[in-house]
Structure formats: C-alpha cells, structure tokens
Amino acid sequence: MAIPGSILDNAQTKELRTYLAGQVARAAVIFQVDEIVVFDDQLGNSVSTGAPKKRAHDCHVFMARILQYLETPQYLRRALFPMHSDLSCAGLLNPLDCPHHLRAQEWSVYREGVVTDRPLKDKEGSHVYVGLQREVVVDKRITPGIRVTVKIDEASKDFKKKMVGKLVSSAEPREHLGVYWGYTTRFAPSLSNVWSDCPFPGGYDLKVGTSERGNVSVDDPSFSLPKFRHALIVFGGVAGIEECVDADEKVPVSGEDSNTLFDMWVNTCPEQGSRTIRSEEALLISLAALRPHVKRSGRAQ
Incomplete structure (x- = not known):
C-alpha cells in the first residue's frame, strides 16, 4: 500500500504524529500488507501561497522511521536504531506483535537477526544475534550491523547445542510456511515514483486507487478484483489522491482525471455519514473491505 507522509502534518503534536504513524503500521500488519510506500505528495512542504514552509521535521522521514522501528523485533531495536528525536515518543506506540516478533524462549525455524562483529576462529562466516x-x-x-533473516538448523531446537543456520530471503517464511513476516518500508519522492520504483519484476499488475469519488463501489454485488501477483492500494492525504496528482508535476494528468492512473478507482465506504474520513480510518475501512477480494484474487500464476 502507498500513503503520503503529509497525513502526519494534520496532527498537532509529536505525540499525536507518533501515534498516527503507529496506527498506519497496525493497520498494515492486521491485514498482512507486505510493503508500505511512504510518498512525498509535495503538500506537506508548502502553505496556501505556494511558498516553502520551514519545519522542524520531515513528515515523510518521520513516518518511515516509525514504521521501520515498529516492524523491527524488539530484541533488535537497540542494535539497529540509535537514539533519535523522531523516536522520543516511541513509548506511546502499541506493539505490532507480528509472528516474527518472537520471545526469547519461543522456537521458530526462522528468526530475524543482526550480524555481530564477533569473529569466527575456524572458518569464514558470521555470528548473528537472533534474540536467543x-x-x-x-x-x-556479512558486514556487522546488517539485519538478516536466518533459518536455524532443527538440531539447534533444544538450545543446548551449537546454533547453526543459513541466511535466507525475508520472503521465505511466507512463501514456504504461509507465515506473515512483516512489511518493508520504501520512500518515494513523488507519487509517480511509487510505481516507477517498484521492487517487483514487472511492477504492480494491479493498481487500486481509493476515493470517495470512485467509479466502482465495494458494495456492488458484482464487485471483484482481477487476478494479480502484486497489487498496490494507494491512499491519498487529507484532500485525497486528486490533490496529490495535481501537486506532482511528473504525472501527465490533472487531479480530476486521477482515475486514469489506476486499474481500479474504488469507493470503499459509500454513503458515508461524515463529510470526511480521516486517513487512519480510510486505511482500516479500505483494507477490511478489500480483504476478501484480495484473498480470492491474489497470487495469480
């Protein structure tokens, strides 16, 4: 999913901005989102006159840092996240409690770890701290300080013998065991970079835009998603995707034609009772409404 970091500028204090970013992370893991793209919609850096506005923080970097911090297992945070002012209110955040956030005495063949600088005497290799x-x-x-995913040898299960494992892709736990293994966080300098910098070969084969002016409603009895391998759900900021499109000079269409950028332009909450739906509310509403359709249509071969 993709969301602009400027939604944090609608929060008055750092505590509220931190909590709002945490709500984004919680929504993502509840519905098993694999990637969160934080994009710069160019709206957080300007006032109504169009002049640059100096701010003590960058909302996009702030959100990305909070998202990465929360996704990281607790036992790795001290090694991977040095003291930073953006994390000063991290104590307010609700934990994600994902499957890869394992306890010290909890066994799993896969674990997230960080490479240590402890040398090996006999052969080439590395020591990895995995919370045990x-x-x-x-x-x-491997260079010390790098986060890795480790598959531990089953013989190490009793925690008494030498712990031996191998490095694997972070996608392997989900692909082999069907276990959700958290999300990756990516920053896009503009809306157009959200899909142009896609990390998947062939890009996103299904792009869904969410808007109260969507030409398709999830309430339609015939609503369904086409088969896909990599779907992208895009959320707008305070003023919607249309404003994001108008602010992005790289996008060749105007805001009123935003629907042409997507394969589907969906209204996920028709007949809403409030004039506005906040971004954190739109996330939960949309992901919940689309979830059964994603499960039916996802992972097309």
Missing part, C-alpha cells in the same frame, strides 16, 4: 542466549553461526561473511 546463543548467537547463530552462518557460513557467509
């Missing part, structure tokens, strides 16, 4: 009493030895030399 003993570090895991892998057979590749």
